[in-house]
Amino acid sequence: MGHMIRGILDRYALDFYFPSIQVTDVIEVLILTFLIYQIIVWIKNTKAWMLLRGILVLAVFILLAVIFNMHTILFIAENLVTVMATAAIVVFQPELRRGLEKLGERKFLVSVVPFEGNKEKANFSEETREGMIRASYAMGRVKTGALIVVEQAIRLTEYESTGIQLDCLVSSQVLINIFEHNTPLHDGAIIVRGDRIVSATCYLPLSDNMSISKDLGTRHRAALGMSEVSDALVIVVSEETGAVSAALGGKLYRDIKEDELRKMLTEIQAPKKEEGKLHKFWKGRRKNEKRTDE
Numbered sequence: 001m002g003h004m005i006r007g008i009l010d011r012y013a014l015d016f017y018f019p020s021i022q023v024t025d026v027i028e029v030l031i032l033t034f035l036i037y038q039i040i041v042w043i044k045n046t047k048a049w050m051l052l053r054g055i056l057v058l059a060v061f062i063l064l065a066v067i068f069n070m071h072t073i074l075f076i077a078e079n080l081v082t083v084m085a086t087a088a089i090v091v092f093q094p095e096l097r098r099g100l101e102k103l104g105e106r107k108f109l110v111s112v113v114p115f116e117g118n119k120e121k122a123n124f125s126e127e128t129r130e131g132m133i134r135a136s137y138a139m140g141r142v143k144t145g146a147l148i149v150v151e152q153a154i155r156l157t158e159y160e161s162t163g164i165q166l167d168c169l170v171s172s173q174v175l176i177n178i179f180e181h182n183t184p185l186h187d188g189a190i191i192v193r194g195d196r197i198v199s200a201t202c203y204l205p206l207s208d209n210m211s212i213s214k215d216l217g218t219r220h221r222a223a224l225g226m227s228e229v230s231d232a233l234v235i236v237v238s239e240e241t242g243a244v245s246a247a248l249g250g251k252l253y254r255d256i257k258e259d260e261l262r263k264m265l266t267e268i269q270a271p272k273k274e275e276g277k278l279h280k281f282w283k284g285r286r287k288n289e290k291r292t293d294e
């Protein structure tokens with residue numbers, strides 16, 4: 001039996017080419033699979049999906065031009081390839097940047113490099129969350145405009161530096177005071193990191209989303225823009241209507257109720273649930289420091 005199998009193998013199998021597979025080859029395949037998967041997900045979730053469909057339509061036209069020997073179309077297509085590649089990079093700069101930032105995000109790193117998970121993430125406490133909610137709806141009732149950026153894994157240092165540096169615990173009173181009309185800090189956005197306000201009067205990038213409602217002005221566009229280039233949750237209170245909205249992941253959730261905002265704020269830092277209560281209470285405070293609403 002053994003002789004028979006060996007005979008069959010000698011006769012047929014030896015004609016095949018079996019490359020020797022090294023460990024690095026397996027790693028290479030895994031890396032490529034992962035990258036291709038990420039690129040496909042990225043394409044699906046961004047404007048790049050529309051670009052891809054556009055490219056497919058163009059490809060069909062070019063194929064027809066090849067089949068029917070349309071030289072002029074082929075000449076134009078050949079010369080436009082480089083220009084179009086450069087244009088795509090310029091048009092999709094925010095998405096490309098977001099994609100690269102995502103690679104560096106802690107959530108992603110934790111799954112690949114386990115020790116990253118031990119690093120401190122600037123989470124906020126329940127008091128901070130409630131302070132932000134209370135202040136937002138209190139400002140909404142008296143139609144005071146506000147823009148609150150709640151930082152997550154992506155550091156917003158670049159935007160922080162456009163404003164006035166602060167270092168103070170979040171409380172509803174402080175927030176209401178900051179956004180009070182005709183005060184030096186009311187214009188622009190504030191950035192909240194963990195339990196502290198780190199900057200006020202910050203300038204945020206404006207979204208160029210064409211589908212955003214025409215009745216929304218630059219405050220809402222800035223909130224949406226910030227959520228497109230980062231993982232931050234941006235709370236916006238309209239000066240015109242008093243409505244509270246929130247922008248997250250490039251989407252604007254308009255005129256949301258208190259409970260919805262609470263849910264969003266809770267969900268963005270879901271892993272925090274595992275932490276001890278005492279740790280939550282003290283995080284972000286200096287020794288003997290108290291909130292104004294305590």
Ligand SMILES: Nc1ncnc2c1ncn2[C@@H]1O[C@H](COP(=O)(O)OP(=O)(O)OP(=O)(O)O)[C@@H](O)[C@H]1O
Binds near residue numbers: 145204205218
């Ligand atoms: N790029 C920006 N970054 C930060 N804040 C901004 C930015 N653009 C506008 N703002 C804030 O928004 C205010 C202007 O709001 P505007 O009335 O244009 O917006 P809106 O979306 O219609 O909001 P509202 O409903 O409150 O009127 C500015 O005074 C400023 O405080």
